[in-house]
Amino acid sequence: MIMKEAVLQTLRQGDCISGETLAKVLGISRTAIWKCIRSLQREGYQIESFHGKGYRLIGRPDLLLPKEIKAGLRTNLLGQQIAYHQEVSSTQDAAKSLAAQGANEGTIVIAETQTAGRGRIGRDWASPPGGIYLSIILRPAINPSEAIRFPIIAGVAAAQAIEQLTELKPELKWPNDILIRGLKVGGILIDMSAETDRINYIIIGIGINVNTESLPHEIKGIVTSLKTECGKEVSRVQLAQDILVQLESLYQIFEVSGFETIRKRWKALSNTIGAWVSVRGERERLDGRAMDIDVDGALIVQKADGTLERVISGDILGVTGQ
Amino acid sequence: MELDDLKKVIRLLRDTDITELQIEKEGIKIKIRRDKFFSAASGPQQPVLVEKKGVKVEEAEEGLLTVASPVIGTFYRSSSPDVEAFVDVGTEVKKGDTLCVIEAMKLMNTIESEIDGVIIKIFLENGHPVEYGEPIFLVRPK
Numbered sequence: 059m060i061m062k063e064a065v066l067q068t069l070r071q072g073d074c075i076s077g078e079t080l081a082k083v084l085g086i087s088r089t090a091i092w093k094c095i096r097s098l099q100r101e102g103y104q105i106e107s108f109h110g111k112g113y114r115l116i117g118r119p120d121l122l123l124p125k126e127i128k129a130g131l132r133t134n135l136l137g138q139q140i141a142y143h144q145e146v147s148s149t150q151d152a153a154k155s156l157a158a159q160g161a162n163e164g165t166i167v168i169a170e171t172q173t174a175g176r177g178r179i180g181r182d183w184a185s186p187p188g189g190i191y192l193s194i195i196l197r198p199a200i201n202p203s204e205a206i207r208f209p210i211i212a213g214v215a216a217a218q219a220i221e222q223l224t225e226l227k228p229e230l231k232w233p234n235d236i237l238i239r240g241l242k243v244g245g246i247l248i249d250m251s252a253e254t255d256r257i258n259y260i261i262i263g264i265g266i267n268v269n270t271e272s273l274p275h276e277i278k279g280i281v282t283s284l285k286t287e288c289g290k291e292v293s294r295v296q297l298a299q300d301i302l303v304q305l306e307s308l309y310q311i312f313e314v315s316g317f318e319t320i321r322k323r324w325k326a327l328s329n330t331i332g333a334w335v336s337v338r339g340e341r342e343r344l345d346g347r348a349m350d351i352d353v354d355g356a357l358i359v360q361k362a363d364g365t366l367e368r369v370i371s372g373d374i375l376g377v378t379g380q
Numbered sequence: 381m382e383l384d385d386l387k388k389v390i391r392l393l394r395d396t397d398i399t400e401l402q403i404e405k406e407g408i409k410i411k412i413r414r415d416k417f418f419s420a421a422s423g424p425q426q427p428v429l430v431e432k433k434g435v436k437v438e439e440a441e442e443g444l445l446t447v448a449s450p451v452i453g454t455f456y457r458s459s460s461p462d463v464e465a466f467v468d469v470g471t472e473v474k475k476g477d478t479l480c481v482i483e484a485m486k487l488m489n490t491i492e493s494e495i496d497g498v499i500i501k502i503f504l505e506n507g508h509p510v511e512y513g514e515p516i517f518l519v520r521p522k
Binding site: 111178180202203205206208209210233234246247248249250251252253254255338339342355356370371 | 413450451452453454455456459460462481483485486487488489490492494507508509512
């Protein structure tokens, strides 16, 4: 098993390398090398073999395999431990149970599909193949009441990652829906377990429609995928890596210098500020102009009578007239 | 402090000349005031002011524990509108059992019981906003 990873590692360098050299470098027999190659090919790695010359890696499987995500991952904390699932009920629930069992900060759960992906209270998150379903365990040493800023932090991280990789212009709808041309391409849900004055863990769940083809009919016209918007496939491994890098960087900024820089970035990415919005809460509806987000990330809405309202919960239904 | 205790205190004051009384216990402040020109029996009663503050209120004489919200948000009694509530009045809970979820900006804060006990009271209705430090449950420890 470890030998197979070593073979892959060597092939990643890009050159054609002979079985004999591989065997010598890794200190195993050529037959063992051949077995490793066969096993990698079965996983979806495309490895050419030239008689007399050796092997060359020409294609990787389009899967979010831990070894793919870890290869070249430029983080110190996030994604150092990865739990990978072909299919899982929910990466959030899987991450919750890992966190409850004491998983290290930065551990991630990632899946190709989810059978019971979750949105906000009582809502599903459609999770067909081709998307990224990622949950990240954090254990910030802050008071639980300060955790309210993580939805904003995570939204900025995901939008920046998409912007960097695709040259698309993602926008954030308060608090953290990720939109492209007004269509939803990603969403974020955060679970927290806390005691009165300390956080046990926070789990940031990010779902992105990357190369997703088969989104449910009832959300067509509301959602899109990066592939649709770019007109070509987008590397899911690369995007997952970029999200981890961005989130780690913002997490450090938050810990070291506070929320203000991130709040400004959110505002620059937002389609909400300055717009007329209709916010549907659990019990009431509020119409007005979105003025700002405050030091917690709460939305400040000015009603028609000029009074200001601070919104911390609810869905923004319409965003019109910048 | 339960309503019955409050009534007892008010009854005690009735036969005295005391017009103002303030009781403060860990996190709960109760102020009772009456106009000295009215006797309790004949005149209109002054409102009883109950102020609350603090995060966790231990009520020693009753031995009840108030679970207060560590965050602001919207209070949810179940994980979804079409499933049963995590707990009801009378539900026996173990340490670590989920009592409710408080949501703010799609951050779902699961509130777990810190003790074994029985739910005596639920202060809020499903879907209501909750403030930092606001009481949500009263639990009788086992």
